[in-house]
Amino acid sequence: MAAADQLDQGRAVVETAAIRPPADRRRTVSLFSRLRTAQGQANPFPVYAELRSRGEVAAAPWGGYLLTGFDVCDRVLRSRDWLEPDSRWREQQGSGTRWTAPSSREMSRTLPALNPPEHTWVRRAAGMFDRSSLDQLRGPVARFTGRSLDTLAERLHDGEADFNALVSEELPVAVIGHWLGLPTADHARLRELTHDQVFTQELLPSASQLALSDAATAELRTYFTDLVRERRARPGDDPVSRWLAVWDTLESDRDKADEAVYFLALFVLLAALETTATLLSTMTLLLLDHPRQWQRLVLQPDLVPAAVEESLRYDPPTHVISRVSARDCVLGGVDIRKDEMVHLLVGAAHRDPARHPDPELFNLHRKPGHLAFSGGAHYCLGAPLARMEAQTLLHQLVTRFPRLTLVRRPTWAPRVAFRRLLNLDVTLV
Ligand code: HEM
Structure with a gap:
């Protein structure tokens, strides 16, 4: 079953039980629920900041990874080692999933x-x-x-x-x-x-x-x-x-x-x-x-x-662009296997203080740089x-x-x- 379908049906927790402590997973699931509320939509950036505090590459509760750092997102977009989830990849996720x-x-x-x-x-x-x-x-x-x-x-x-x-x-x-x-x-x-x-x-x-x-x-x-x-x-x-x-x-x-x-x-x-x-x-x-x-x-x-x-x-x-890994690799210190998906949280990357000083400031005189x-x-x-x-x-x-x-x-x-x-x-x- 595809990652997204798992979360959709409230079953994401089972698959990743061996990887992350349950409290951490629950917090990430609840962070994503917050994103869908009126307040989360009006201002998703505090949620992104909390996600970034867990590292620029963090496991998603439904499988795959969430990328919040500007440089790491930029690198993935420019690299040949990261692919679009194409028809071959989608078929591999199995029938009855969102991908098919x-x-x-x-x-x-x-x-x-x-x-x-x-x-x-x-x-x-x-x-x-x-x-x-x-x-x-x-x-x-x-x-x-x-x-x-x-x-x-x-x-x-x-x-x-x-x-x-x-x-x-x-x-x-x-x-x-x-x-x-x-x-x-x-x-x-x-x-x-x-x-x-x-x-x-x-x-x-x-x-x-x-x-x-x-x-x-x-x-x-x-x-x-x-x-x-x-x-x-x-x-x-x-x-x-x-x-x-x-x-x-x-x-x-x-x-x-x-x-x-x-x-x-x-x-x-x-x-x-x-x-x-x-x-x-x-x-x-x-x-x-x-x-x-x-x-x-x-x-x-x-x-x-x-x-x-x-x-x-x-x-x-x-706010999100997704890619899959062309081969086993290490990204931001995290092991990622071939065909695993990464979600580039572009909205979060744009507020990465390592890229933009005072990122919360709306400033017309900023050095350009966005994804x-x-x-x-x-x-x-x-x-x-x-x-x-x-x-x-x-x-x-x-x-x-x-x-x-x-x-x-x-x-x-x-x-x-x-x-x-x-x-x-x-x-x-
Ligand atoms: C503010 C407006 C727009 C935004 C924010 C935007 C954003 C994007 C993003 C993020 C992608 C890449 C997705 C990925 O990397 O997987 C993309 C691709 C693309 N966009 Fe836009 N887009 C905008 C307007 C437009 C308009 C007006 C057109 C056409 C008239 C257009 C045509 C395309 C096409 C054809 C691609 C595919 C490029 C490729 O895969 O090689 N977009 N756009």
């Missing part, structure tokens, strides 16, 4: 779940955002941002408004929908499906969350295979048509080429929506929570890129676009709404790996 759920099997065929050599050529074929394609998106991103801020302004006229719903959730789907050429009428449904699909990528999904993810994955498969079929029949000037043209040069079997493009289009949508929405809301929340930094940005908008980077460090959209977009071979291909969206939004925000303020504390969905704000209620003072 239909949604997990589907994810195992997407780019971030591939290992070399396949990963290398699929990534190369994906291309994604070079300077000229980014330049082409600059105008639309500014326009969509302006439009969502117009709606915000209208609502603020009457009092308060939910920034998360009106801006953060709208902008990423408008941008990626425009880029992929998806009908506007489909955007809301695709966004809902993404919220459900992401559960299969969570740290410890429950059976009901996996069922939601399986259903969303099936609907997304239909949507994107239809899209690929349409673009095959009527190619246009869009990424899906371009990927088809590239794959036709690499793969003589048309069905295989179509399937490769389907997996790419599916993953791009999944990768682009929640993560970017979370960044937009978190960044705004952090700045409203730090009025002096906000005022500084109002007077000095050239600090906008630094504010985006510090937000990505302070509370990144993705929000991962690192090494799987470094996020959408990072330039996510940065462009966040910087464009922040520029327009401080210019148009210098008196923006928070009405009440927001709430978060009870996740561990993928942060998600449920609201961000703001007004003007």
Whole structure:
């Protein structure tokens, strides 16, 4: 049985009884339960600090290891000795586990779940955002941002408004929908499906969350295979048509080429929506929570890129990245066997005092350095676009709404790996 399923069903304790004292294991299980409470979601960092106090590499109660140190996480991401949990690894975990759920099997065929050599050529074929394609998106991103801020302004006229719903959730789907050429009428449904699909990528999904993810994955498969079929029949000037043209040069079997493009289009949508929405809301929340930094940005908008980077460090959209060991090894003084999993607690690593002095301080003048977009071979291909969206939004925000303020504390969905704000209620003072 997979590690996550064990914890899910409250049986993690049995497997690891020989390794760690029961009180210690119970404390770790209860720490993770705290992460799912409203308070734990609002501020998971004390939990991370407690985990770090047990060493930068600590055994997880459900098997595998938790990594909280910045350097050790960075090393794992950059090393060839650590692999993605790919389809071979997932099958090995046995049937009936989260890793063999239909949604997990589907994810195992997407780019971030591939290992070399396949990963290398699929990534190369994906291309994604070079300077000229980014330049082409600059105008639309500014326009969509302006439009969502117009709606915000209208609502603020009457009092308060939910920034998360009106801006953060709208902008990423408008941008990626425009880029992929998806009908506007489909955007809301695709966004809902993404919220459900992401559960299969969570740290410890429950059976009901996996069922939601399986259903969303099936609907997304239909949507994107239809899209690929349409673009095959009527190619246009869009990424899906371009990927088809590239794959036709690499793969003589048309069905295989179509399937490769389907997996790419599916993953791009999944990768682009929640993560970017979370960044937009978190960044705004952090700045409203730090009025002096906000005022500084109002007077000095050239600090906008630094504010985006510090937000990505302070509370990144993705708090956990997982890898498995390619061979028996020693990491941070701990013996790890081939195929064992490590969870890189990126949110914790970003607050590692060995990397960042005064890590709890939200500081726009910090030396850069974060793992929000991962690192090494799987470094996020959408990072330039996510940065462009966040910087464009922040520029327009401080210019148009210098008196923006928070009405009440927001709430978060009870996740561990993928942060998600449920609201961000703001007004003007
Ligand atoms: C703030 C927004 C974003 C964050 C925090 C983020 C984060 C990440 C992370 C952590 C990974 C690596 C996972 C791993 O190492 O296993 C990743 C991979 C990836 N992301 Fe992003 N992402 C964001 C936005 C986007 C956008 C907008 C796109 C596309 C338009 C995108 C496309 C991808 C792709 C294709 C990969 C797979 C790369 C590979 O495995 O080689 N991401 N992202």
